[in-house]
Amino acid sequence: MHRFAFLLAFWPAPLLADAPRVITDIAPIHSLAALVMGDLGTADLLLPPGADAHDFALRPSDAERLGDADLVIWVGPELTPWLADPIATLAPQATQLPLTASANWTPLTTHDGEIDPHGWLDPMIASGWVSDIATALAAADSENKAVYMANADKTVTMLTALNDDIQSRLRGLDQSGFIVPHDAYSYFESMNDLEHTASIADAHAHAPGPGHLSEMRDLVVSNDIVCVFSDAEIGARWVDVVIEGTDARTSVLNGTGAGFDAGPDLYEAMLRQMADAFAQCLGD
Ligand SMILES: [Zn+2]
Structure with a gap:
């Protein structure tokens, strides 16, 4: 490589304006934010991929990172009620984007009649949330609005194709009974x-x-339950107790990106892996 080309390759590109400092809660939401931000900046992530959002303790360094944020993108208090106070007290300077408050989706309710917050597991809901993320970024950084909007459009195209792929993969799957590890996959x-x-x-x-x-x-013993899933939140131990000595199969559902590197590719890889898990456990 010529010395000049070498210099160009490692010379930081001049930025028109500093992108807002963004922090997100869980890895799939971080991945969507990373897709919308593109080359303009890197979103920070509070919970590492695979962390249990329902039971997590913030460290002092997490508090510091919240204090640095201009924009907090999070699923909302329905998923992480423990995060509402820290955001309010540690990041009072930041704009909050709780995605469950979005007008761009229709929530399902849990068996207890509450809003089910696990909406990111449907790519078309993620698609609506991507619009909210782009709008919030454009409001915080109007100079780069066109870039955020173009990145959001590309992301929606990817999510729509992903949705179609998964639906055609799982269409016609034997509708035998299955048990989920926690009520998160509706x-x-x-x-x-x-x-x-x-x-x-x-x-x-x-x-x-x-x-x-x-x-x-x-249920497993007396009914036609072919599969009992586990996940990171529940782990395999309860599932082992439930299926011991039966013919039921088991597979892992991964809704928080366990095992993937945080970043723009995580969301799609995680959803394809989830489709694989359903196909393997419920298929012939
Ligand atoms: Zn959950």
Whole structure:
């Protein structure tokens, strides 16, 4: 490489304006924000990929990172009620974008009648949230508005294709009974015309009681349950108890990006992996 070309390759590109300092809650939302920000900046991420959003303790360094933010993009208090106070007290300077408050989606309700916050697991809901993210970024950084809007358009095209791919992959899957680890997958199920028979834990992933576990076990033994999924929030131990000595299969659902590098590619890879998990566990 010529010395001049070498210099050009490593010379930082001049920025028109500083992109806002963005912090996000979970890895899939971080991935969507990264797609919209493109080369303009890098969003920060509070919970590493695969972390349990329902049960997480902020470290002092996380508090510092919140204090640096101009824009906090998070699913909302329905997913992480423990995060509402820290955002208000540690990031009073920041604009908040709680995605559950978006006008661009229709929430489902949990078995307890609350808003089910796990909406990012449907690419078309993610698509609506991408519009909200682009609008918030453009409001914070109007000079780069056209770039955010163009990146959002590209992302919506990707998400629409992803949605179609997953639907055609899972179409016609045997609608036998299956059990989900916690009540988090209704958006993904609903886009694919699937419906779980039961859930080991509730939408907040609270540990199941012994009575509920034995009900789950009775269901597997006496009904046509072909698959009992586990996930990072519940882990395999409850699932092992439920399926022990039966023919039920098991597979891992990963809704928070466990095992993937945080960044723009995480969202699509995670959703394709989830489609694989359903196809393998419910397929012939
Ligand atoms: Zn959850």
